[in-house]
Amino acid sequence: xxxxxxxxxxxxxxxxxxxxxxxxxxxxxxxxxxxxxxxxxxxxxxxxxxxxxxxxxxxxxxxxxxxxxxxxxxxxxxxxxxxxxxxxxx
Numbered sequence: 001x002x003x004x005x006x007x008x009x010x011x012x013x014x015x016x017x018x019x020x021x022x023x024x025x026x027x028x029x030x031x032x033x034x035x036x037x038x039x040x041x042x043x044x045x046x047x048x049x050x051x052x053x054x055x056x057x058x059x060x061x062x063x064x065x066x067x068x069x070x071x072x073x074x075x076x077x078x079x080x081x082x083x084x085x086x087x088x089x090x
Contacts, residue, residue: 004028006070014073024073027059035084056082
């Protein structure tokens with residue numbers, strides 16, 4: 001299993017945004033969907049219910065043979081903007 005590394009800036013911003021490292025790791029390990037990002041990066045999607053409202057966690061990462069390097073993560077309620085129909089992983 002590949003190692004997941006969260007760069008310090010992404011870790012700091014995720015903490016400020018109320019996103020746990022556990023959620024980030026869960027989204028990388030078991031994404032509901034993975035889409036192509038900019039510059040060869042990938043974006044893992046997973047939905048979460050927070051206070052009876054659905055959010056999409058977007059985890060932006062770079063993948064190498066032995067590592068997932070997380071460069072950013074954020075929650076959004078604009079699910080329809082980012083969700084790619086027909087791209088479900090599960």
